Amino acid sequence: MSEADYHVHLPVAAQDSVQDFVDMAVRAEELGYEAVWLPETWGRDAVTIMTSIAHATDDVLIGSSIMNVYSRSPALLAQTAATLDEVSDGRFRLGIGPSGPAVIEGWHGIDFGNPLRRTREYVDIVKKVLRGDELDYEGEYFNLSGFRLRCEAPDPAPRVDVAAMGPKAVELAGRFGDGWHAILFTPDAMADRIEDFERGTELGDNDRGEQDVTLSLTCCALEDGERARHLTAQHAAFYVGAMGTYYRDSLARQGYEDEAHDVAAKWMNGDRDAAIDVFSDDMLDDFTAAGTPERAREELAKFAEVDGVDNVSIGFPRAASPAEIDATLEAFAPE
Template sequence: MRIGIHSGYWSAGPPPGIEDAIVAADALGVDSVWTAEAYGSDAFTPLAWWGSRTRRIRLGTAVAQIYARTPTATAMAALTLDHLSGGRAILGLGVSGPQVVEGWYGEPYRRPLARTREYVDIVRQVLERGAPVAYDGEFYQLPTRAEQATGLGKSLRSTVHPLRADLPIHLAAEGPKNIALAAEIADGWLPLFYTPRLDAEFREHLEAGFAARAPERSSRADFEVSATVPVVVHDDVEKAADAVRPFLALYVGGMGAKGANFHRNAIDRLGYSEAADEITELYAAGRRAEAVAAVPTALVEDIALVGPAEKIARDVEAWKGTAVTTLLVQGDATAVRTMAEILG
């Protein structure tokens, strides 16, 4: 199992010390570093900046928002980053949720799976550069056939020759159909709330996608599953769990609209519906400290690695037999170093 770093979202500014941590991780042989975006920092710029100070570590977006850019613009960013980094880019894509998509990007959140399928098709056309890009889909048409268009558009081919026509594309997915779609059309899956306890169930969803996978796609043996896993090293398990509770409370109670929170749905599937109801109610009432305190330690330990290094070394054994190929550490430099020592 490989190790990566998930740098997460920026808050008011860049994460303190992250550049030095990534440089150190590159020297340690850590496999990859990943960035996120929602409605603050973007996912590509930090990778270009941090990537300029590294030589080996792979550079992944987890995730670049599909609704934030046209497919061709995303392909341009990915192939540019791939050239600058010497072939280290991984394009991780995701659809976010209706609050962000409609509130920030100003796009209707409709049929996200179908949109994702079209999006990936177009990105691959750009990267393959076999012919001028043309597409006539429900969501994307190239050239456009919008009523207000001039009608002068023409199919174009990237002026830049992509470094890798097979630049890997990964999909962030939480629901069963989304997971299957990742296995069908992508080169990897980016799960947020993975637990070894439900590994068999996750594998079933992946198998459904592999069964529909086109023969020209990369081998399923090369398919990657890069799971974001909070890691907190501390002698006291409860105090370590306290560092993860705000993250879970936010995703359960504060991300997404009522009845349309896909992160909450994922927690329900893990078996924590009752706790999630309480967290959601407290969060909506503005009682955030109580919402954080309501996150069960059992839930934290299901999706994270917390406690003394010896306990984490024992707990990570359950992850080794799962479908996960890369464990993306969400934590400080101590967490990354501890996981590198345990799995190195």
């Protein structure tokens, strides 16, 4: 296998309880995973869960992947990061990004506007707050002055990673962030986007050795390999068909334009099975690692070996049961 570290991307779908997320994080720590990342969508809030995980674990890094740059102000997001860093004894990592218009407008009721500029301003402001600087900031979205973090600033400050999909957004992550979080990319597309990220690194005069590229990969490894692949195809079809245009456009940029539009059309017309069937074996293998444990590990290696990928974060299909999640965690556990 490659030198990429293995992380865990906790389930995006709601679980039965907060304790389920905590138990998965504890299990990940026991199996030797370096970090656990938690998304925040329209289920339980991520902050409460990450606090619970911090209290239940000792060594595993804990991060948000992602918290959006709309539902909390940048100052509040920085306060939250500082507090989570304290309760986790310095193990917290902040991952932020724009999410997408489906969630931001449909759930939060906020105009999506210019996500690139907004993300840039969030990164700038959050970093200032976490350094303990007094806020003196004039931007397109935020004009702030007169305050600094009332408690002692964390030292070192938590890193601020940026989630991005398009070339300019990935370049922004390299230029202003401490890392990039990627999702739903083929190995070839990851290599192309890493070039964008590293161009941003140069523009920002940053040290690439101090930045991380983390790929969140949907994985499922079961003795029933067909079940694993069906769950994974179902998950991918949901993202392309139900989550607005972001994922559809990303697939189109990666050479799957016809398939992306076909999935979206079938999903929106209510023909979910047909949308899932669009994901051929080759297409599924291009975006995920699924099947029997042996096959899934072989597929994972293609992503982990991409030059410039520092971490692969093992994610799970939305409909996977706790037992199927645990089996997948075991199958990919670091050696």
